[in-house]
Amino acid sequence: MNIRFSSAALAAALALVLPLHAHAQVKVGVVVSATGPTALVGIPQKNTVPLLPTQAGGQSIEYITLDDASDPTQTVTAFKKLISETHVDALIGPTGSPNAMSVLQFAAESGTPMLAPVGAASVVLPMTEQKKWAFKTTQNTGIIAQALVEDMVGRGIKTVGFIGFADAYGDDWHQVFSRMAQEAGLDLIATERYQRTDSSVTGQALKLLAARPDAILIAGTGGAAALPQTTLAQQGYKGRFYQTHGAALPAFLKFAGPAAEGTILAASLMLVLPEIPDSNPSKPIVQDYIQRYEAMHGEKPATFGANVYDAGLLLQHAIPTALKSAQPGTPEFRRALRDALEQTHELVATQGVYSMTPEDHSGFDQRGRELITVKNGAWTLLR
Known part of the structure; x- marks a missing residue:
């Protein structure tokens, strides 16, 4: 039926x-x-x-x-x-x-x-x-920060300045880096913050410059990560710049220009893919x-x-x-x-x-x- x-x-x-x-x-x-x-x-x-x-x-x-x-x-x-x-x-x-x-x-x-x-x-x-x-x-912040701290110690850096976003990204980086730096014997002698939308960080940069740290870590993302670096370079800072993986994009190189030279950061292999061996499983x-x-x-x-x-x-x-x-x-x-x-x-x-x-x-x-x-x-x- x-x-x-x-x-x-x-x-x-x-x-x-x-x-x-x-x-x-x-x-x-x-x-x-x-x-x-x-x-x-x-x-x-x-x-x-x-x-x-x-x-x-x-x-x-x-x-x-x-x-x-x-x-x-x-x-x-x-x-x-x-x-x-x-x-x-x-x-x-x-x-x-x-x-x-x-x-x-x-x-x-x-x-x-x-x-x-x-x-x-x-x-x-x-x-x-x-x-x-x-x-x-x-x-995670800790994996990246660990590589930066180890490099700082290896270069004989003793004092560090920090400038990062005044938000969750900057908070996280300041907390993690402060702890790791102290454990490694690095002295964090100056801390400044800025907004993602800021067009000037002159005041913060002058305070960092006055502290005379051996190196400065910038915790920002995108093109905004370049602003503190270019400002400090223009003011005559001669120490080493470190950036987080938030700066890992072409716009940072474009906006920072000559001030980017010598910057150190830790990020994924994608930034330097031609230099990565073919044996790396992520490369293909x-x-x-x-x-x-x-x-x-x-x-x-x-x-x-x-x-x-x-x-x-x-x-x-x-x-x-x-x-x-x-x-x-x-x-x-x-x-x-x-x-x-x-x-x-x-x-x-x-x-x-x-x-x-x-x-x-x-x-x-x-x-x-x-x-x-x-x-x-x-x-x-x-x-």
Whole structure:
């Protein structure tokens, strides 16, 4: 006997079987700062989204991208929209550390995994119930700071000045570096702060200059990381400049100009890829990403774009495991996805090798950094 169902009856039957908001594909929300003060970081991240994996575990992946204009308030609005209206299974972003700190609670309350391509380790450390839902695709401050402190000690530097953003990124760097410097016998003799939007840091630079430190560490991101350095150089500072991985982009070299020469920073291998041996497992992945980005956008990507690319690789790796437990669009799937991300082990990506644990949601070791300097206006591996 043939039984025929009307479309309305079939839809009603499916509604009883499928959980509310379940969908046939994995939905990923992406929030970037494609405009505003942090746009130099956010634009390559936005441009990277079309290069992210579109399939995993037999499921298609859809990305919904929103611009927060570098404003933490707009970041909150974008996150809430993606969580409550689009019902995304995971979030990539936001671009800035202060923005990421502002949305931790919303990711946690909704039970949505968040992969943040930001610098501040405070997004994932110390681990809390809220931060259990956050993961980081940028090297934690401690890994980068350790390389800089070791270089300072090796060069016989005794005194250091610090100038960093007056926000979560600068706070994190000041806290971590201060502790490491003290443990290494370095004397932090002057500390100054500035805003991402400042057009002048003359007052702060004069105070640093008066302290006469052997070296100065600048904790900024994007083109704004160049402002204290150019100002100090113009005022006659002759000591050594150190930068964080927040300065690892072409715009820093452009804006700092001759003042960048001799700068030391620690960042991913992407900055000095031609000098990296072919035996490095990340090299072919970086090469593929750069080639695809150039083919689409006509220019090389900044490392910040690669942080978003790695978020896509982490999700691609975790989704098949999560699908064994639940369907996309459900709380059960989001929790299974979070658990799968936390169990990531030895995943090779552009920024290094990820091995997450319940206590470490960044997962990098020393394979995630290279010590780099500026020579003849270009990034060069420091040997």
